[in-house]
């Protein structure tokens with residue numbers, strides 16, 4: 001949930017660009033892999049009005065059907081990456097790589113706002129998952145802002161190919177043991193969903209369920225999706241925390257697991273000091 005003064009359109013575009021560039025820097029977005037979106041809305045019931053005019057950057061308007069009806073989000077604005085676009089290039093030309101969608105009354109269709117520089121035909125093929133997760137979180141928490149990112153960090157994706165890391169308890173007790181910050185930043189641990197075809201409704205349903213319980217979820221043999229109701233950069237940070245944890249784990253596998261990581265008692269002491277509620281250790 002954001003408090004006024006709210007970020008302007010250009011501020012959001014810049015933050016999406018910075019998040020995209022950083023995901024590329026940490027090797028989580030090769031080629032055109034990964035996609036990014038934010039959703040913002042007014043909350044008339046609580047008197048919070050957040051108006052944004054997409055036409056200043058995205059003057060072309062067309063009508064699209066939304067992947068699922070989102071009636072309660074009528075009037076909400078999404079900013080989302082275009083299909084086949086590179087996350088690392090958003091920062092140079094945000095309007096060429098991103099689109100705005102404003103949800104119509106009834107929630108079945110939206111106005112798609114794009115720029116004359118637009119370099120894509122459609123928004124990302126994972127928009128069904130982005131929309132469903134935004135919708136679920138906004139309904140559950142009442143937030144006026146929500147950010148989602150999908151990226152493909154090398155080490156965490158590699159570990160998702162190893163059967164024993166496909167067990168959530170094993171995964172979390174092994175990944176969250178390497179740095180004190182990890183349990184603080186990901187107290188619900190990392191979610192895990194089995195392999196599903198990219199863009200499928202099964203992947204979408206898996207994301208909604210896993211991101212209800214976790215701030216980040218691994219898509220087995222593919223990548224991760226992370227969320228935040230503070231900023232898109234915070235969502236990208238969650239990808240980086242999980243990937244760093246996976247890097248330690250990968251290093252340890254390469255030396256016959258001679259590292260022990262933080263002990264359960266050490267992690268419990270950290271949680272006590274920082275008042276972290278968790279049920280992994």
Ligand SMILES: [Zn+2]
Nearest residue numbers: 033034152223
């Ligand atoms: Zn992907």
